[in-house]
Amino acid sequence: MRNVNQLRNLIYPNHQLSIKPRYIIKNKKLVYIPMPIIDVHNLAGIKNYLFHEYFIPDGDSGIVSTLSFPFTQTLVNFTISHFHLNASLRGQPRHKSFYNYGHSSNALATTKKIMETFYDEAKARGQRPLLTIIPTCRDFEYYESRRELPYQNLINTLTKQGIPVFDFALPMLAYEDDYHSLYGLCSTHPNKKGYHVMAQVFMAYLNKVGIKK
Known part of the structure; x- marks a missing residue:
């Protein structure tokens, strides 16, 4: 987003x-x-x-500047089209649709291009780039109910191009299945325990791929 x-x-x-x-x-x-x-x-x-x-306001996201008559119909349209309210109705994180192929925001292509450019520029400097994705608590909730990560399309498009990505989500769940305990609130950043788990799984990954201190 x-x-x-x-x-x-x-x-x-x-x-x-x-x-x-x-x-x-x-x-x-x-x-x-x-x-x-x-x-x-x-x-x-x-x-x-x-x-x-x-x-x-008054664009594709569904945010409106004013409500117009007839108010009931306008409110219904607002609920259906507003990106946040629509996501709530679908039981998904509000950022989920932005990872959809063909989304009107072009968010998936833009995000992928930013990460791809970072990767290419780092390689050109002789560095070893590694892209990472840090899930939110809402991502874990979605995965628990759908067995799919909201941003899976991003991982797929990068992997298809041979760009390595380390996604923290599944390694974190393997380390601690009570993902709610990794956040103070499900709408906030990880807490102390959450960052500790992130450090542990990331270090394990770096050791696995042969990246040392």
């Missing part, structure tokens, strides 16, 4: 304005889009500055 976002407040509500740069794909290459300069005295027109913001 963050890879197709410029105004973080649209996905992480905050009292402070939070603007960020992002990348887009143009002619099969990554193009850096710098952080937009916002007129703080004209925040009502902020959408006019966000030319590469997927979550712009």
Whole structure:
């Protein structure tokens, strides 16, 4: 989600304005889009500055600027189309659909291109790159109910290109099946135990592939 976002407040509500740069794909290459300069005295027109913001109100994400008449029908449409509410109705993490092939945000292709570019540039410098994916607690919940990781398409596309990826999810579950104990709340980052488990499984992987200190 963050890879197709410029105004973080649209996905992480905050009292402070939070603007960020992002990348887009143009002619099969990554193009850096710098952080937009916002007129703080004209925040009502902020959408006019966000030319590469997927979550712009009244766009494909389902976020709306106002509810219009007839309100009941508008509310139904809002519930169905809003990316977060729709995910809740489907019983999946709100970021799950962004890993779908053909998603209107182009999030999967963008994320894959960012990781692929990092890998290629590191290789060109004579380094040994390793891409990692750290699951959220919601990812574990989804895996528990569907036996599939929400971001499996990302792993598949990278692996298909011969790019190695270490996904923490299954090794962490093998180490500690009570994944809720690895987080303070299921919506937060790992807790102390969670980071300890991550360190243990990652060290085991590095030893397995012959990467030493």
